[in-house]
Amino acid sequence: MVLINEGKIYIKIIYWGMYASGKTTILDTLFKITQKEKKDIVPVGNLTKIGRTSGSTLYFDRGLFQSKKQEKVFYTIYAVAGQRSFSSLRKRVFEGTDGIIFVADSQVDLLDENIQYLKELKDLAKGKLIRNIPLVVMLNKQDLNDVIHKSNFESVLNHEKLWFNSGSNLSHWNPEVFETCALYEKKQNIYEAFQECSRRTVLYHLFGDGEAPSGNYQIDFPIQEK
Numbered sequence: 001m002v003l004i005n006e007g008k009i010y011i012k013i014i015y016w017g018m019y020a021s022g023k024t025t026i027l028d029t030l031f032k033i034t035q036k037e038k039k040d041i042v043p044v045g046n047l048t049k050i051g052r053t054s055g056s057t058l059y060f061d062r063g064l065f066q067s068k069k070q071e072k073v074f075y076t077i078y079a080v081a082g083q084r085s086f087s088s089l090r091k092r093v094f095e096g097t098d099g100i101i102f103v104a105d106s107q108v109d110l111l112d113e114n115i116q117y118l119k120e121l122k123d124l125a126k127g128k129l130i131r132n133i134p135l136v137v138m139l140n141k142q143d144l145n146d147v148i149h150k151s152n153f154e155s156v157l158n159h160e161k162l163w164f165n166s167g168s169n170l171s172h173w174n175p176e177v178f179e180t181c182a183l184y185e186k187k188q189n190i191y192e193a194f195q196e197c198s199r200r201t202v203l204y205h206l207f208g209d210g211e212a213p214s215g216n217y218q219i220d221f222p223i224q225e226k
């Protein structure tokens with residue numbers, strides 16, 4: 001739910017996926033990229049990370065980012081706690097989300113586990129994924145051996161009915177699947193995946209009134225008042 005407060009627009013985006021798929025690392029790397037390189041968003045303050053000493057997230061991580069071109073637009077970005085036992089916490093963090101970035105651990109033998117987390121997300125979203133909440137996928141840890149690729153996960157999305165054929169208006173909004181590496185020194189598609197999700201959330205808000213707009217809007221910025 002896009003929040004408008006004192007003329008500022010707050011958009012909530014969540015990194016979602018199984019334990020150790022790299023969500024916290026992605027948020028860290030996104031923070032560093034946007035701090036050090038010229039990008040369309042800048043971090044506001046530091047990241048809030050609630051985790052175990054092992055690094056595993058205990059509640060959630062959160063960061064606030066601001067659009068540089070449209071200074072009244074802010075992104076509140078969360079990374080959920082992926083441990084199986086934290087599903088009720090994930091449910092709380094899910095509330096009011098405007099966009100989801102699903103983070104899979106690309107290692108071949110973890111595919112079934114990743115799918116369980118996709119199903120959990122689908123159950124929570126109650127049919128709103130893609131229709132009301134844009135979905136983007138990151139296949140993370142592509143630097144490792146024996147990993148799945150974009151086409152493998154597109155088949156999963158199809159099987160899970162998160163993929164529309166070209167006859168449907170919604171096919172414009174089929175999840176874009178990014179092959180990624182979250183490690184800062186090897187970073188791959190970290191900013192791009194965020195940018196695509198944020199672009200879609202803005203378009204759903206501006207042109208679809210909270211639903212997937214009909215037609216393929218290629219325009220990006222500037223964001224204008226409705």
Ligand SMILES: Nc1nc2c(ncn2[C@@H]2O[C@H](COP(=O)(O)OP(=O)(O)OP(=O)(O)O)[C@@H](O)[C@H]2O)c(=O)[nH]1
Binds near residue numbers: 021082143180182
């Ligand atoms: N090789 C490799 N390792 C990664 C990558 N992304 C994350 N890792 C490592 O995977 C481990 C888990 O990463 P986290 O970012 O803590 O994973 P998480 O998804 O936040 O895990 P939870 O908080 O338990 O849900 C850490 O040791 C990371 O350094 C990647 O792209 N490649």
Ligand SMILES: [Mg+2]
Binds near residue numbers: 023024025057079
């Ligand atoms: Mg984490």
